[in-house]
Amino acid sequence: MSTFHNLLTNLPGVSAFCTLAGFNICTYTGAEANPADMELLEKHTGISRNRMFFPVQTHSAIVKQVPNDLQGVDAVIATGHGTLIGVHTADCLPLLLADTSAEVIAAVHCGWRGTVAGIVKNTITEMIALGAQPERIAAAFGPHICPECFEVGEEVAMKFPNNAVIRISGKKPRVNLAEAVTSQLKSLGITNIENPGLCSKCNPDFYSVRRQGYNLTHRTLSAIYLNNSTKNQF
Numbered sequence: 001m002s003t004f005h006n007l008l009t010n011l012p013g014v015s016a017f018c019t020l021a022g023f024n025i026c027t028y029t030g031a032e033a034n035p036a037d038m039e040l041l042e043k044h045t046g047i048s049r050n051r052m053f054f055p056v057q058t059h060s061a062i063v064k065q066v067p068n069d070l071q072g073v074d075a076v077i078a079t080g081h082g083t084l085i086g087v088h089t090a091d092c093l094p095l096l097l098a099d100t101s102a103e104v105i106a107a108v109h110c111g112w113r114g115t116v117a118g119i120v121k122n123t124i125t126e127m128i129a130l131g132a133q134p135e136r137i138a139a140a141f142g143p144h145i146c147p148e149c150f151e152v153g154e155e156v157a158m159k160f161p162n163n164a165v166i167r168i169s170g171k172k173p174r175v176n177l178a179e180a181v182t183s184q185l186k187s188l189g190i191t192n193i194e195n196p197g198l199c200s201k202c203n204p205d206f207y208s209v210r211r212q213g214y215n216l217t218h219r220t221l222s223a224i225y226l227n228n229s230t231k232n233q234f
Contacts (some may be wrong), residue, residue: 004044005205007222008140014095014105015045016224018198020205023221030217031116045084047225052084054189054221061117063126068199069104075123077109078214079130086154086223088205091150091200093177094142094222097190099121099132105224110144110181112152116159120184134189142222143206146199147176166177188228 003023021188023037032220055070063075066085076085080220085107087094092111098104104127108119127137147166157165157173164180167173178195185193200206206220 003040003092005198007142007196008098008224010140010192010194011083011100011138013100013228014098014099014224015227016140017208017222017224018094018220018222021170021207021218021220023078024207024218025221026054026217026219029088029219031219039127041084041221045225047082051082052086052192052223053078053090054086057087059109059111059113061114061119061122063106063108063119063122065126065130070218073116074209075106075112075119077104077123077126077130079143080106081226081228083216084223084225088140088217088219088221089142089200090209090212090219091145091218093144093181095120095123095181096140096222097127097141098138098224098226099127099136100138101129101136102133103226104132104133105226107222107224112156112177115177115180115184118124120181121188124185124188124190133224135191136193137190138192139185139190140224141178141181142192143198143200143203143220144177144210145201145210146197147174147179149171149199149201150175150177 055073055124095108097106
């Protein structure tokens with residue numbers, strides 16, 4: 001089985017992918033660095049590790065363009081070829097964005113806190129400032145918890161619009177993160193959206209805090225970069 005799963009299938013010139021369980025380069029959650037995994041990532045992308053950027057996420061709505069300090073940042077933006085950016089998740093929704101004409105890409109960590117705080121809008125605003133246009137931006141979702149699995153308290157559910165909340169009598173509400181993010185993207189003029197429907201909790205190919213426990217130190221990487229190919233690399 002491949003270590004990488006392609007996420008963006010309809011946009012030549014971009015590679016967008018997530019990693020499968022067993023691969024981990026996230027260390028700020030308590031795991032030790034695995035040099036072999038970083039070497040594997042370099043081999044498959046052709047990008048050196050000093051041109052890879054991953055934020056230390058804190059469920060904020062803060063967006064930064066690389067190579068700025070990425071401590072406490074939950075969305076990263078890069079321009080041009082030869083730079084890979086990504087976010088780490090274990091149930092939250094990773095959002096990958098690209099405008100190939102403007103050569104602007106972004107990787108966004110959409111947890112429920114960042115989603116309701118406006119991280120999607122903040123990211124698109126920054127991309128537009130760098131020359132991107134909403135009608136050209138393609139979006140892809142990485143593996144994330146599905147609405148059937150994402151049971152929350154009413155104090156969380158009430159922060160989301162009704163179309164993103166499932167209420168069943170006698171049960172706790174459930175939040176559809178993908179629907180919430182999709183609605184926000186469409187409100188900003190972005191309609192090219194790929195959602196492969198990969199649930200991190202249902203599918204053991206991905207890491208899940210809800211399934212594996214809150215002491216889980218490993219994370220799934222969702223990453224994106226511009227390539228020179230007329231078709232996707234993965």
